[in-house]
Amino acid sequence: MKHLFGIAELSAERIRHLLSISASMQGINRRSIKKAPALRGKTVINLFFENSTRTRTSFEIAGKRLSADVINISASTSATKKGESLLDTGQTLAAMQPHALVIRHSLAGCCHFLADFLPHTSIINAGDGAHEHPTQVLTDLLTIEQALGTTITGKVMTMVGDIAHSRVARSHLLAAQKLGYHIRLVAPKTLLPVQVERFGCSVSHDFDEAIEGSDIVYMLRVQNERLASACCFPSVREYHETYGLHRQRLARAGDHCLVMHPGPMNRGVEIATDVADSLQSRVLEQVENGVAVRMAVLTECIMHRDAAAAEAAENEDEDDED
Amino acid sequence: MPEIIFDDQQVRKSLKRMAKAMADDEVYLVGIRRGGSRLANALQKRLRKQGVTVWRGDLDISFYRDDLEQTSLHPVVHSSELTEDISGRHIWLVDDVLFTGRTIRAALDELFDYGRPASVSLAVLIDRGGRELPIQPDLVGLQYTAPEDALIDLHIEKDHEGKSRWRVTQRAR
The missing domain is CATH 3.40.50.1370 (Aspartate/ornithine carbamoyltransferase)
Incomplete structure (x- = not known):
């Protein structure tokens, strides 16, 4: 699973898998040192064009508890205020090589749209219009x-x-x-x-x-x-x-x-x-479990992305030998 | 076909010997999921028979692995369960098969995120050689030198009387 656009793309089996990983993340959230190294060296950008406290905080805590570097951008402080388009903002951020972009936007389908233009970044939907959450x-x-x-x-x-x-x-x-x-x-x-x-x-x-x-x-x-x-x-x-x-x-x-x-x-x-x-x-x-679920989603998306990249590199090596 | 390298009797004998060597007033066993947890359960049973107070915990090292990027997450990830404070305790870390030592490295990292134990010792049922890190067990049940590409598995099966039967097998990767 490289991206998470919505429930529509997930099979029942995939949902069960995510829930099972989420359950094991709960242990990290309940102990005194709330940090595991799974996403060390990974960068996650939270890009929020709509107001949100719980979802944004939840994604931020989720990333940090897995040792990722998390950057928060909200529309009111971003270049969007100066009239930059969604695509330009997305491409600008992607050029800084984050592993994942977590997006909330009032436009339904904005995650699909951006994913088409940002081939190296995992896109995670944190709420798009009246579409999915x-x-x-x-x-x-x-x-x-x-x-x-x-x-x-x-x-x-x-x-x-x-x-x-x-x-x-x-x-x-x-x-x-x-x-x-x-x-x-x-x-x-x-x-x-x-x-x-x-x-x-x-x-x-x-x-x-x-x-x-x-x-x-x-x-x-x-x-x-x-x-x-x-x-x-x-x-x-x-x-x-x-x-x-x-x-x-x-x-x-x-x-x-x-x-x-x-x-x-x-x-x-x-x-x-x-x-x-x-x-x-x-x-x-619901709020407490939100952190564990987002930890699971970030891990699944970012790890898949890297596994796929490693596989591609391996295939290239094989081609060289031929 | 997997080849049996240690049978039920040999495993039982070494479990007994390991439990004897561990015996103390109180023993803190932390199993590494899943093989190590099963082994820790077996050791706990034997230690209790000797009148030892045993405390059990389990670690799932999935999120501490150093090869997370090469392998995707195992479809079933269990939670780590260390309900008691481990600070100041003498901990026995328990695993079934010791190979490269990377699992133990990950388990040590995770263990220290739960507290600061007074000491950590390592008990394994089978040491198969092939270490890639400076990690050595303090207590070994069975010593075996396996070819590098072999897979060593510990099996526990219940027979028709409900008694568990142990088996260690070797198969090609």
């Missing part, structure tokens, strides 16, 4: 499977909120088809993409009904300022009543049901504060 979904899968103690296959995940703008939702819908879990989407029609059922999920507008029998409730962030003014729903309070997760509603699913959120949470909008802080909430475990 693969490391978040791998993190969720690791958290769910460890919390349940079994694989996710056959489990029911109810996902609620702004599906239309969510790259996490899209990556989960793809992962669900590969790993065999069922997703129930709950959202007002204004926040649902058309024909989303084609992903094999079910769609409902009644949260109370959908939550029954769920193993996981996955709440998505509502960009309340933006969406309320765009008339996607009448008011934040009404949204909270209809599509928010509160104690009584969660009780319908039972005590075993996991509560998840990719963050940042809007307390009192999509999730009530007592639910967010309850024992059923796995939100902080």
Whole structure:
């Protein structure tokens, strides 16, 4: 695996492999000296064109814990401000010979696009527009499977909120088809993409009904300022009543049901504060596991890149002998 | 076909001798996954029979290897588990087959990321020669000089009565 563009390109087997490596990375994160030499001498550039604290910090810590040199660039401090194009920024950074570029951008497909022009750099998607956010979904899968103690296959995940703008939702819908879990989407029609059922999920507008029998409730962030003014729903309070997760509603699913959120949470909008802080909430475990998953992804991508380069060099040597 | 170089009886005899040589009030065994861990389990069982208090840990050296760039990660990577503080302890590092010494180098590196042991000794079941680093075992079960391109494997199988049977084989690479 040279690049990680999205869940779409991964086989079920590859996802399992990444989760298994992630699990072994957890040990490094929990001991007192949190460093292993696996990526010593490797350079990772985090290129973030959108605001992010957790994903960027998570990738930064992941790289550093494996001894890589990590450089962070955010759009507000980059030459993009001066009008440089994405391709020029990518090529400029690639000319400095990093091993991997971790990219977040508002443009769907920007990772594919850059990979075509940067043959020697591993490109890792940290969220591209409303397209995919693969490391978040791998993190969720690791958290769910460890919390349940079994694989996710056959489990029911109810996902609620702004599906239309969510790259996490899209990556989960793809992962669900590969790993065999069922997703129930709950959202007002204004926040649902058309024909989303084609992903094999079910769609409902009644949260109370959908939550029954769920193993996981996955709440998505509502960009309340933006969406309320765009008339996607009448008011934040009404949204909270209809599509928010509160104690009584969660009780319908039972005590075993996991509560998840990719963050940042809007307390009192999509999730009530007592639910967010309850024992059923796995939100902080998601953050913790995010580091291990990103360590695994960086290792897989960078090591593959070097293994492929070594192989190419070897083949060249053989050609010389002929 | 792999050729058997040591049979069950020979392995058992040397395990017994190794456990005897290790015996102390308390013994700290750290196995290198996966062969070394199995060997450490066997030693632990024998040491406990002698009334020794045994503490066990395991190391997976996947992320400390010096050839990570040439080989991709093994499909199954296990976690290292050293739950107790190793600082100030006398540690026995345990592996099944000692060859180039590179695994031991990696294991020492990882071990020191968990703490500062008082001392580290190396116990291996089979020393097959072919060292590439200045690393020597403190306790050896079976000595064997193998051709450089041979692969030496330790097998543990359960027979129909549930009793484990040990076997060391040699095969061509």
